[in-house]
Amino acid sequence: MSEGATDDGAVVRLRPPNNTLNGRVVGWWRVQSLIGTASVTAVLAVLGMLIDPARTWLLVAAAVVAALGLLEAIVVPGWRFRVHRWEVTDEAVYVRTGAFWQEWHIAPMSRIQRVDTMRGPLERAFRLSTVTVTTASSRGEIKIEGLDHELAAELAERLTQITQATPGDAT
Amino acid sequence: MSPDGPWPSDEAAEASSSGPGAPSPETATTEPPAVDGQPTSGATGGWQKLDQRAVLVTAAVLFSVAAGICLPVLLGLSGGAWFGLGPRGGLGLGLLLGAGALLVLGGAGIEYLNWRRTRYRIGPERVELHTGVLLVKRRSLARERIRSVDLSANPLLRVLDLVKVRIGTGERSGGESTLELNPVSRAEGERLRTVLLGRPTVPDTVHREGVLAKVDPAWIRYAPLSVLAPVLGGAAAGAVMQVSEWFGAQGEVIHWVGDRFEDTSVPVMVVVLILTALIAGMVGALGVWIEVWWDYRLEREHGGTLRVRRGLLTARSVSMEERRLRGVELIEPFAVRLLGAARLDAVATGISHDDGDKHADLKSLLPAAPREIADTVAGRVLRETRTPTDAPLIPHPRAARARRLRWALLIVAVPAVTLVAWGLYFSSVLLYLAAGYTAVALPAAVFFALDAYRSLGHAISGNYLVARSGTARRATVALQRGGVIGWVVQQSLFQRRAGLLTLIATTAAGTGAYAVPDAGESEGLAFAADAVPGLLEPFLIRERAAGESAPDGGGSLQS
Numbered sequence: 266m267s268e269g270a271t272d273d274g275a276v277v278r279l280r281p282p283n284n285t286l287n288g289r290v291v292g293w294w295r296v297q298s299l300i301g302t303a304s305v306t307a308v309l310a311v312l313g314m315l316i317d318p319a320r321t322w323l324l325v326a327a328a329v330v331a332a333l334g335l336l337e338a339i340v341v342p343g344w345r346f347r348v349h350r351w352e353v354t355d356e357a358v359y360v361r362t363g364a365f366w367q368e369w370h371i372a373p374m375s376r377i378q379r380v381d382t383m384r385g386p387l388e389r390a391f392r393l394s395t396v397t398v399t400t401a402s403s404r405g406e407i408k409i410e411g412l413d414h415e416l417a418a419e420l421a422e423r424l425t426q427i428t429q430a431t432p433g434d435a436t
Numbered sequence: 437m438s439p440d441g442p443w444p445s446d447e448a449a450e451a452s453s454s455g456p457g458a459p460s461p462e463t464a465t466t467e468p469p470a471v472d473g474q475p476t477s478g479a480t481g482g483w484q485k486l487d488q489r490a491v492l493v494t495a496a497v498l499f500s501v502a503a504g505i506c507l508p509v510l511l512g513l514s515g516g517a518w519f520g521l522g523p524r525g526g527l528g529l530g531l532l533l534g535a536g537a538l539l540v541l542g543g544a545g546i547e548y549l550n551w552r553r554t555r556y557r558i559g560p561e562r563v564e565l566h567t568g569v570l571l572v573k574r575r576s577l578a579r580e581r582i583r584s585v586d587l588s589a590n591p592l593l594r595v596l597d598l599v600k601v602r603i604g605t606g607e608r609s610g611g612e613s614t615l616e617l618n619p620v621s622r623a624e625g626e627r628l629r630t631v632l633l634g635r636p637t638v639p640d641t642v643h644r645e646g647v648l649a650k651v652d653p654a655w656i657r658y659a660p661l662s663v664l665a666p667v668l669g670g671a672a673a674g675a676v677m678q679v680s681e682w683f684g685a686q687g688e689v690i691h692w693v694g695d696r697f698e699d700t701s702v703p704v705m706v707v708v709l710i711l712t713a714l715i716a717g718m719v720g721a722l723g724v725w726i727e728v729w730w731d732y733r734l735e736r737e738h739g740g741t742l743r744v745r746r747g748l749l750t751a752r753s754v755s756m757e758e759r760r761l762r763g764v765e766l767i768e769p770f771a772v773r774l775l776g777a778a779r780l781d782a783v784a785t786g787i788s789h790d791d792g793d794k795h796a797d798l799k800s801l802l803p804a805a806p807r808e809i810a811d812t813v814a815g816r817v818l819r820e821t822r823t824p825t826d827a828p829l830i831p832h833p834r835a836a837r838a839r840r841l842r843w844a845l846l847i848v849a850v851p852a853v854t855l856v857a858w859g860l861y862f863s864s865v866l867l868y869l870a871a872g873y874t875a876v877a878l879p880a881a882v883f884f885a886l887d888a889y890r891s892l893g894h895a896i897s898g899n900y901l902v903a904r905s906g907t908a909r910r911a912t913v914a915l916q917r918g919g920v921i922g923w924v925v926q927q928s929l930f931q932r933r934a935g936l937l938t939l940i941a942t943t944a945a946g947t948g949a950y951a952v953p954d955a956g957e958s959e960g961l962a963f964a965a966d967a968v969p970g971l972l973e974p975f976l977i978r979e980r981a982a983g984e985s986a987p988d989g990g991g992s993l994q995s
Contacts, residue, residue, distance in 0.1 A: 275979060276958050366928045370923075370924050371925075372921070
């Protein structure tokens, strides 16, 4: 029974969720990535200035980190933007995330316990919000990053309404 | 949504307003009963105290702690010469005994205050517990949320006929979901258990109540194979060193051991010592098994509660509401699997795993036992006539095997290449080492890779989703399909190229998620969609045979 679909020779795939994130998320990810790279590079560079015997090695390491970090900041956010998508139907929340490792999360409305909206300082500068959907499973949390904050508030509101209207004890 | 409602926080506010400096037991006693005012059992509005012998227990524990600390110090002071007391030795002894007495009496005094201020009440709606000497802590659990009442008694408590009671709700959030009554008399513990878990029952004619499994002394043969054995062996060796150091005799011990091996070479000595430690560890593991599983029995009680009772010195009784049960996990550690045995754990909500190993024994249903017995018990526990853990599984695609072989090669290659690189740079001895290492590690890694692939499998068996994986610890989980509260599908770039993906069923029970690693892409998704009807289906695209297979996949599942 379970292999029925493949017995027919049908190819089963997950379709991408309907909505993309807000375009500003690319900038946010890029800035985050650059801040990370800059702090590691700075630490290595300062150490390189201070520690004479290991100067060359530390400075080379700093340069390598900076180069890789820059490359990552250029390539990965765009890639992630193409992968990250989300969708909320009346029955479920459906999200695709990742870049190299992709993840699809599906949580039914009847099992959602909590909906949170969060905005970090940097995220706020980009006028973005993160919506977190929590289920009774410790591993079932779903995060939708990089939504326009008005849209995020609306979405959280809507999710809360749907979950409250859906019966079930969520476990 | 908040589990406790506004009630406890009001209470907490009250408590803090009365202030830690002004403890007035009278007002504290009279206030809360006025809230719902229905005395249920006993006097004073149903409020009960813990057993007074709590003080005695604390004193006894502290006495042994004091003795444990003082004795080595004493021996250290007297330098091994027993009580060869000069005037300074006498002073030291006096101080030491004084400190010990202070510890015991002070601890007992604090425990007495604690006991005075600790009260609990089984109300019609809630179980309440008030504790705290300086800061009064008032906690309560809604009775309808209580999912487990576990009793345990260490030897000391058993001598006094006392038990420790843990009342749990199975909420995941925070540590506030468990009330601990430590200690109450055993009769009171049993009473609490029946009162709190006793519920009107739906009689079940097919699946019997009573004993589901009982210990067979022959199962002890699996005990020495547990990972506990080497750990205990190491601990024993460490203990010998530690104790001999207290007596200042560590050097002598090492010399004595050295003398035993005067005529043998160092490698032989190492092997013999390791074997000795291992054998000591195995003996220890036998002892632990006897202590833990003595008189084990698994029962189904009236009212749909599973109860595990076991223990030689420390008697434990773990009760689990069947309502909480979402499945079972059949676990076969490699060595145990070679002997055709397996153990069984419950997959239940409310055994919070963030408490780690402390509560590992709460989910344990069956010790390592012959595989057929484990399967039978799994069927009985789940009330299934066909036991899901024994269901024929769908194997995973060959690509999953290739992946495991590649990992094995990588794991062997990295150290080998490193050794070769160093060997070329420093000394050719390392090259031989690399060759020897590869010769041993490569076949082993390949063997485990193939074994890991053979372990992979998944199926739907009745109401259960069954998934198996692992080689060193092969685990077969049978998860109620209704207990799956979401799916996570993972796919790395490599997996996508190989047409594989990892399915993770999230659940409120057990570890929170159970994975089907490296399933075939189409087959795996169809399986996931079938296992939990309606959840995944709207997000799937079925190409070519889309029209025919979609209703089949979604509808014909109520088997």
